Amino acid sequence: TRTRESFGSKIEGIVAMTRTVDESDLENLEAALITSDIGVQTTTEIIDALRDRARRQAIEGGAELRDLLKQQIKSILDSTQKPIVQPAEPPRVTFLVGVNGTGKTTTSGKLAAWSKSQNRSVLLCAADTFRAAAIEQLEVWASRSGVEMIKTKQGGDPAAVLYDAISAAKARSIADLYVDTAGRLHTKTGLMDELEKMRRTAQRLIPDAPHEVLLVMDATTGQNGLQQARLFTQSAGVTGIVLTKLDGTAKGGIAVAIARELNLPVRFVGVGEKMSDLLEFSPEAFVDGLLG
């Protein structure tokens, strides 16, 4: 098989070959990874590496093998982690981008509260001028956390409202500006160009803005998530992932595939619809959720 070939080609593997690993344990772990949406390719690579390590460390199977796998996935996620950007001068500008319905507006609202809890001043920007009642939705979040919001009318130019919001944030030395953008499929070039335009607008006022661009992804997302991450990174310069709706039964394994391919850290996870249902990402907790 392909897995055996790739293993056999490794020199150190030849020595270890004499030791056996319980293939049915490996198969179960493989199934766990696939049903968590990590994807076939990433799963195969991870399981091959696991078999390899297990042989070298003389681990046959069972709980030990599972622990080794956890370690391995955790190290993939750890390797992408980096601190959130701290610009020399306020504001820190954070865009929330992503496909439709993932939780951008909700996460903007939660982030406003999160920043406030750290005694940082916050401004929200309602740059989704397209979807029905998107502005009203963010407005409710703004009032929940007692934060001000810059908006325009429905159908207005998102770049223009962004310009106003950054100007206001600069003038008032606001620590955090969160920009809620309209949901868009990564395949719609016109809408993706709009994000590029928003980036340019931000840069006209603050050369290194946006400091963070968070791709908000629904934990139920399957393999399409990888393509979303690729194309949003191209157009919007994604710096991190927010994985929402982890309070369901979906595991969000696609984040591991994204970490491997694009080296993007997961920043936050959403675990409910309330203001406090936002957690800073912990690779440890995530991997526990993934493999039980």
Add this chain to the structure above:
Amino acid sequence: MFENLTEKLQRAFKHLRGQGTLTEENIQEAMREIRVALLEADVNLNVVKELIDHIRDKAVGAEVMTALSPSEQVIKIVRDELIALLGKDTARFKFAPQPPTVILMAGLQGSGKTTTTGKLAAWLKKGGHRPILVSVDVYRPAAREQLKVVAKSIDAKIYEGDLKGEQPGSKLVERLANEARREARNFGFDTLIVDTAGRLHVDEELMTEMEQLKKLLNPQEILFVADAMTGQDAVNSAQDFHKRLGLTGVVLTKMDGDARGGAALSIRHVTGQPIKFIGTGEKPDAFEPFHPDRIVGRILGMGDILSLVEKA
């Protein structure tokens, strides 16, 4: 880099020339490629296993036909199997003998229920019906406002109701639903579409609320609105919603993207209910009846080859 399934299968069969029989051994590699293709399209692992077993059973022992290459022949078996699972015909919509027909929208958060409520109303209007809409999503910020804007954009009637400062909760939800149905009856609307709050299948309280709504409204259609980008977990949510509510159909949204849409197979498999419509955009008219044969090509990542084997 991305060799398509056709090429992979051709490679898998390169040793099988001319006439012969498909055997367990000579289709093994092909089965592996099909398994990977289905998984990459987000078909649930357990569903894939069953499908592969069926496909293998059908393929083994088959004579290689002259009209088709072995790979084409296997693709035809795969295609027929997937279409059989999805159901051949596009589903019909049920109407009540006594109006109003009640349609209950259900699904996870953000799947597209509110947008689809508007699309469905526009579609019904085009078909000569008189729909009225109501949102019983008293939970999500501006959810009711959203449906109001949607209804206005398609010039459909909405029952707004008065929250009267009542706390969000199932009591309020039931009151609004009841009032909306009365409104529909009194003013001669023939369909009532009820947009509900997004909820997780594991949220006991909100799933109970949904059961109560069903009991109260006795809907003809309970549509599960699901995102085409959904991965492996589709089986869990669809199964739980179906167990609690007895779904009558599925709407697969966001099909205008490039997701392969394998969740369609998973959802159909665990609910047995037909996919009735697909959503193909954010606008009210981006809505079409579902055609099983079209999505099969998409799931396999091979639109055109299918029409070839179809003729054979």
